[in-house]
Amino acid sequence: MDCQSPACGVDHRQASSCLACKVRLASVCASLSVDELELLEAMAQDATFPAKSTLFSQGQPAHSVYNITSGIVRLYKVLPDGRRQIVGFALPGDFLGLAMRDAFGFSADAIDDVAACGFSRPAYSALIDAKPHLLRRLHQFATHELTLAQEQMMLLGRRTAEEKLICFLLTMQERWGKIGKPSVTVPLPMSRQDIADFLGLTIETVSRTFTKLARDKTILIVPDGVRLMNPDRMALVAAA
Amino acid sequence: MDCQSPACGVDHRQASSCLACKVRLASVCASLSVDELELLEAMAQDATFPAKSTLFSQGQPAHSVYNITSGIVRLYKVLPDGRRQIVGFALPGDFLGLAMRDAFGFSADAIDDVAACGFSRPAYSALIDAKPHLLRRLHQFATHELTLAQEQMMLLGRRTAEEKLICFLLTMQERWGKIGKPSVTVPLPMSRQDIADFLGLTIETVSRTFTKLARDKTILIVPDGVRLMNPDRMALVAAA
DNA sequence: CGAAGAATTGAGTCCTATCAAATGCCGTGG
């Protein structure tokens, strides 16, 4: 893997055991057998990205794909005048490299310290050709992402600021829950600006809406997150 | 194929020749050999849907997948209170059935008269298992859809009404162009309400924006479509 | 020709954006 980012710390030793990988069962790798995992380890390059560094940028040739193993990544597009839309947050277990052809269609920044399992495009292609069940798994991931994207279109196009924020918090709770941290306290490592750019709002509106929900006793704002004080009422608002 | 829709006219004869299919090369079927196409013909069910009829509804068990061969379909989600978001328009060559698990995640209506090539889920699954290159093709389609969805998120979250409409018109021009109808006159078989629900606007705003663009001499409004009088200026606005 | 639906136009309002200022939060260094 030729790492594109100056911030990228490539570990040129073999990836530490895939078998022991904490996110394996939640990732695309869940479709692989023990033998295949060993094969994978030989091809994978562990990479770490410090908080606020860039994994890759929109338009850059897409040399690698990544499996996020820890940390959180923001995926975003920008217009020439600077307007930014975050198209998703990648959590541990998520795969980066579905929606790109030769060049990346969006940029990706590490929000906190991120560890990822990288594969060069050639290695990735070879792997796909050799392992149809891996392709099936990738396709499952792609269709799942597509479903999420459609849900997000509904949110962006038709929901109010308060609904947007509530849906976002419930979605994050569910996503953290799926990777082993179910709790009414939802970690929010991203900034208010990130949340705004994900929900199609301004930072001020996000802040005001947080304040309003806190006054309502719907949520409790805690350092780097929120506690959901009334998930049922929130679910009612989110109900699709 | 058990057709779910009362409006659906299933043709229980074999599909008329896939080889002669006008949209084959633009569809998922482009990945198949002549032999495989013959196999496909045996499994496919031609179906027609009159204008304004429903192909399937959100939440309904997904028994079939479809290849659109003619006409245009709107794909949309609705909230309990009636707010609607169109997540896409399916044109000839497009495949319906990527983003669903057991149930359809969105509804689909024929806008004008639609012809489709239907496959039952079991037949579809069997086909995927037997033909890895078909799966690759489907995966290509899925990632392409994902890229479009991300572009749409940018549009819905960060663009103004005028930009939304301009981007929409250019996108439709390009899509019609790809299936063999390149022209500065862009057919718009869908209603203003459909366009509004696709762009996250109201019908009034869409109408006003059309009028404004026409006054600017940027477009010329014609029956069931528009003529782009200044594609360059439009492209400048759309530039991402 | 007339009815019904679709689209346009008009007037006024509201939600969210914008501009601006104050407050809070940390990490640094005296």
Add this chain to the structure above:
DNA sequence: CCACGGCATTTGATAGGACTCAATTCTTCG
């Protein structure tokens, strides 16, 4: 330990773009 500087966040005041409600005009089609 605490003052300071820089940044993120919150809060306030105002403005504006899109929405809402309402009426008119245009199409389509029996």
